[in-house]
Amino acid sequence: MSLLEVSGLSVRFGQTEAVSDVSFSLQRGERFGIIGESGSGKTLTALAVTGLLPEGAQMSGAIRLDERPQPRLEHEMARLRGKRIGMVFQEPMTALNPLMRVKDQIAESIRINLSEAHVPQLLREVGLEPEHGERYPHQLSGGQRQRVIIAMAMASEPDILIADEPTSALDLITQRKVLDLIASICDRRHMTLLFISHDLKAVGALCSRVAVMHRGRLVETGKAASVFAAPRQAYTQKLVAASRFDIRPLSRPPIGTTLLEVDRITRDYRQGGMGPWARKPLRAVDGVSFSINAAECLALVGPSGCGKTTLARIVVGLDRATAGEVRLEGQRHHGSDLPKALRRDMSLVFQDPFGSFNPRMTIGNSIAEPLRLEPELDARAQRARLEEAVEAVGLTVPMLERYPHEFSGGQRQRLAIARALVTRPKLVVLDEPVSALDVSVRGEVLALLARLQADFGLTYLIISHDLDMIRAMADRVLVMEAGRIVEEGRPGEIFVHPQHRLTRELVAARLPEIG
Amino acid sequence: MRRLLSHPSLVIGLVATVIFLVIGLLSLVWTPYPIEQIDIGRRYLGPSAAHWLGTDNLGRDLASLLMSGTWTSFLVAAVAVAIGVGLGVPLGLAAVAWGGAVEWLVLRLTDFVFAFPAVIVAILITALIGPGAINAIVAIGIFNIPVFARVARGGALSIATLDFVAAGRLAGLGRAMIAWRHLLPNIMSLIIVQGTIQTSLGILAEAGLSYIGLGTQPPATSLGLMLRDAQGVFLIHPWLTLVPGLAIVLIVIALNIAGDGLRDAIDPRLRQGNPNVLA
Numbered sequence: 001m002s003l004l005e006v007s008g009l010s011v012r013f014g015q016t017e018a019v020s021d022v023s024f025s026l027q028r029g030e031r032f033g034i035i036g037e038s039g040s041g042k043t044l045t046a047l048a049v050t051g052l053l054p055e056g057a058q059m060s061g062a063i064r065l066d067e068r069p070q071p072r073l074e075h076e077m078a079r080l081r082g083k084r085i086g087m088v089f090q091e092p093m094t095a096l097n098p099l100m101r102v103k104d105q106i107a108e109s110i111r112i113n114l115s116e117a118h119v120p121q122l123l124r125e126v127g128l129e130p131e132h133g134e135r136y137p138h139q140l141s142g143g144q145r146q147r148v149i150i151a152m153a154m155a156s157e158p159d160i161l162i163a164d165e166p167t168s169a170l171d172l173i174t175q176r177k178v179l180d181l182i183a184s185i186c187d188r189r190h191m192t193l194l195f196i197s198h199d200l201k202a203v204g205a206l207c208s209r210v211a212v213m214h215r216g217r218l219v220e221t222g223k224a225a226s227v228f229a230a231p232r233q234a235y236t237q238k239l240v241a242a243s244r245f246d247i248r249p250l251s252r253p254p255i256g257t258t259l260l261e262v263d264r265i266t267r268d269y270r271q272g273g274m275g276p277w278a279r280k281p282l283r284a285v286d287g288v289s290f291s292i293n294a295a296e297c298l299a300l301v302g303p304s305g306c307g308k309t310t311l312a313r314i315v316v317g318l319d320r321a322t323a324g325e326v327r328l329e330g331q332r333h334h335g336s337d338l339p340k341a342l343r344r345d346m347s348l349v350f351q352d353p354f355g356s357f358n359p360r361m362t363i364g365n366s367i368a369e370p371l372r373l374e375p376e377l378d379a380r381a382q383r384a385r386l387e388e389a390v391e392a393v394g395l396t397v398p399m400l401e402r403y404p405h406e407f408s409g410g411q412r413q414r415l416a417i418a419r420a421l422v423t424r425p426k427l428v429v430l431d432e433p434v435s436a437l438d439v440s441v442r443g444e445v446l447a448l449l450a451r452l453q454a455d456f457g458l459t460y461l462i463i464s465h466d467l468d469m470i471r472a473m474a475d476r477v478l479v480m481e482a483g484r485i486v487e488e489g490r491p492g493e494i495f496v497h498p499q500h501r502l503t504r505e506l507v508a509a510r511l512p513e514i515g
Numbered sequence: 516m517r518r519l520l521s522h523p524s525l526v527i528g529l530v531a532t533v534i535f536l537v538i539g540l541l542s543l544v545w546t547p548y549p550i551e552q553i554d555i556g557r558r559y560l561g562p563s564a565a566h567w568l569g570t571d572n573l574g575r576d577l578a579s580l581l582m583s584g585t586w587t588s589f590l591v592a593a594v595a596v597a598i599g600v601g602l603g604v605p606l607g608l609a610a611v612a613w614g615g616a617v618e619w620l621v622l623r624l625t626d627f628v629f630a631f632p633a634v635i636v637a638i639l640i641t642a643l644i645g646p647g648a649i650n651a652i653v654a655i656g657i658f659n660i661p662v663f664a665r666v667a668r669g670g671a672l673s674i675a676t677l678d679f680v681a682a683g684r685l686a687g688l689g690r691a692m693i694a695w696r697h698l699l700p701n702i703m704s705l706i707i708v709q710g711t712i713q714t715s716l717g718i719l720a721e722a723g724l725s726y727i728g729l730g731t732q733p734p735a736t737s738l739g740l741m742l743r744d745a746q747g748v749f750l751i752h753p754w755l756t757l758v759p760g761l762a763i764v765l766i767v768i769a770l771n772i773a774g775d776g777l778r779d780a781i782d783p784r785l786r787q788g789n790p791n792v793l794a
Contacts, residue, residue: 318681340687348685356678360700366679370686419682 003028003192004049004160008061011044011053019044020216021061026160031186031193033207033224035200035239037438038409041216042196046162049194050085051077065160082113086153088182090165092145096137102148103133106155113156122151127181142304143174150181160192161185167202171304172465176509179206198439200243204228204514212236228514242443243514250454255475256294259459260315260427264289265324267310284310286483287324292427297453297460299470299491301506302480308463311480312429315461316348328427344373347420351432353412357404364400367419374423389418392455393448410441414448421452429461434469446473467510471495479503525776531769535762539586546579551734559752571741571755572748580736581762587648587737588766591730592717594652596710599659604706606660607667608698611675612690621668625661632658637729648737651730655720659713666709670702704781708774715770722763738763 002025011019019041026032036042047053049063051070063070065084071077089095097105103119110117120130126147137145146166153161163182167175183206186193197203203210204224211221212235220233231237265288268281284307292298300308313319315326317338325332328342338346347370350356357366364386371382387397393414404412413433420428433449434442446469452458464470470477471491479487479494479502487500498504547567554574562569568577610621637654644650674680675698683693718738724730725739733740738759745755 313681316685318684343685343687348681350678350682352678356682358679358683358697358701360703361696366682369683369688373687 002026003030003066004194005064005067006045006049006061007064009045009048009063010060011041011048012058012060013056018057018216019048022213022216022218023061024211024218024221026192026194028159028192029186029190030209031183031195031207033195033197033203033210034213035197035203035210036213037198037440040213042213043164045213046087046164046194046196050081050087050162052081082109082156084156084159086156086158086161088146088149088153088161088163088166091169092142092149093137095149096145098137101134101136102140106133106148106151109152109155115156117155117157122154125154125185126151127177141174142170143178146170146174146178147181150178150185154185154189157189158191160194162194162196164196165198168197168199172467173303173505173509175202176511179511182206200228200239200439200514201511205511212239239440240514242440244443250450252454253295253457255296258291259294259296259329260461261291261327262289262311262315263325263327265311265314265321265326267307267314267319268322283483285314285321288480288483288485289324290478290485290488292459292461294426294459295453295457297462297473297475299462299464299474299477300480301465301467301470301477303465303502303506306480307483308480309431312348312431312461312463315427316346316429317343318348340373344370344423345425346427346429347423347425348429348431349413349416349420349433352436353409353416354404354436356416357412359404362401362403363407363415366404367400367415367422370419370423385422385424389422390415392421392452393418408441409437410445413437413441413445417445417448417452421456421458424456425458427459427461429463431463432465433462435464435466442469449473465506467495467506479506522776522780524772525780528769528771528773528776531765532773535585535766535769536589538582539589542579542582542586546576546582548576548579550575550579550583550736552576561754568758569754571744572752577755577758580741581738581758584736584738584741584759585762585766587731587735588718588721588739588763589714591648591651591655591721591737592714595655595659595717595720596713598652598656599663599713600706600710603660603663603665604667604699607664607669608671608694610664610668611671611698612694618668621664625664628657628661634724634727634729637724641729646729646732648731648735651721651724654724654729655717658720659717662713663706663709666705667702670705671698674698674701704777708778708781711770711774711777715767715774718763718766718770 004026006025007023009019009022010017022045024032034042034045044053044057048059053059065080071080096102106119106122110119119133123130123133128144128147128151132140132144140148161182166182167178170178179202182193185191193206195203195206207224209222210224210227212219212227212233214235220227220231220236227236228240231240265285266283267285268283270281271279288311300311302308310319314321314335317333317336320335320337325334328345331339331342333339333342357363367389368382368386371377371385377385386400390397390400395411395414395418407415430449434445437445449460450473453460460473462470462473474491477489477491477494478485479500481502487494487498487503494503495507498507552575556574557570558572558574560566560570566576566578568581571577571580606621606624610618636657637650640650640654671694680693680697683697688696721730721737722739722742725737726743728743731737731740741759742756745752745759749756
């Protein structure tokens, strides 16, 4: 007898069908994963199961829990949701009430569900101390917040836990810990898990059975091991291949002499107060020194908040170092005092492809913006540069006339790379270049970056917490923690024989290869 | 455009506003009677074929006065909004683009102006250069500056943290160019909505100033001045106050409905399926 049975589920918004004819069933104690890109309908499927579909959605098909259909009345559905189904959401900050202590929020969900659970016991179960319960959500880290949400979901002792991308907002180490926590809780309570993610490795680590969703349809369902080892459908094959980051080694120009030197860079942020009342400044970057050679690919790894993005912003001239200096081919600067003549030699690719283009400007105007740094080019030469850059990233010239919202995330990241290349820079700084993209396009973008490096002899400084990507791309790795560089080495050595505690944690947090 | 027209309140508000605006514009080239024509013999006439809305205490044609007064109200409010936008928006953008001392100065300046009601400013100006429609424009315009400065700053602050602004700085754009190319286009919708609302407030303020004798002076007329002329005979001839009063109410309601509609139509949070458009 299956615990949850979904048959012929369709969700429509007016004319467009977001989920069509999805059927699956969950046995008691099973861990089931739904894999899909953004917009594939996986979240809507989960919302349909909980009866939380947004207004305007029309649902057809049947969802049966313990052989019983979903109740029609909202308050009965709400009781069912509270009692039988627990949910963990993607964004741990917005899922908690910022004005309530977390123990009160957990107590509230115990009270509403008339359950027997106790707050301290729940906190212990999710690996938090009782004093964490006294805090407000903003006083907890992302991983701790996600633990609190799991504790709230556990309060009613549900039969099913639905986790919708629970770790995509967390860094690598925390992600692993949260995934392990979910796995151990499910084991201990014999709870059924419906896990929704675009990350094949996370699903592979957690689930015994998986379903792949594409454009609202289930394209493949089966045992996790067999689906990943021998995917039958073309789409699944593409996904599995994309998650492996196989970047073919290209013949690259040899690594040259020193291009950029960072010399004991320190960045302090003032924390308010004046004169004798000033609070101790926050040191985001603490005396960091390193150098990059021409045509090298250097990676900077570290947990979120370790200062790696601040460092990148100083290198490209967006922020100013409190002390220390940066030398680009021997020319000194301290960050935002970077001379205009040098700006064309460096560029930055941003993490979020959705915020990196002005929505009111055509893509062509946005990409041409850095060409102001080369006033000696006339209009024809500028146009030629523009077209060259767009074609180099595999897009076509007519796209220049369009606006950002007409492009997908992957295309926008290609366009952002085109903008970074338009001045023919020597150094390109890539701040988490693929972490905001779907798994299926990550591989493409990385392959593009590798090809551009080979073709143009570019030097890369990659900022990331994704070790698989770094292993595929980087020549040398710097590991950063709390504003300092704690370890340096080749990716082959550093990930096999990590020396520093943080590096060991990072390596241990990697999810196992799928298939 | 079709998206804009799918908001019923916006359509109703805009249509009503345009009707009043056309009536006002028409008064520039044609009114049934010249508004300065006084004829005591035909005073206090009720509505008739010759005088559609009757005549006032001096025998002036009420319909002609209403048309002309509507135009004055719109003109004063619109010019005052233009002053507010023209000075306030650059101030607000400068506060965001330069930050630091500039921002502090702009904010304290807006606080300072907010501290004085428009009426006090108008009295001050009247004391200095005498009453008139220009005074009303200047007084209301000064009052509009901090409003637009605050709106522009608030909108631009949230835009300024986005990556495309950083990309502009990397491309060597100066602060003024960042404000012009990246910040201004993305707060335009906020400014338009605020402009509509400030226009309706401006019409109210003009009526208030004229009513206490600090705004438009005869022989020109405005809706507030018509109210002032009629208040002495309110108990005997309520019709004379009812006409300009209703006109003010209807114009303000029309503008407010249009402003609300515009905000609904433009606000990205209320717009489905297009999460990528800012402000």
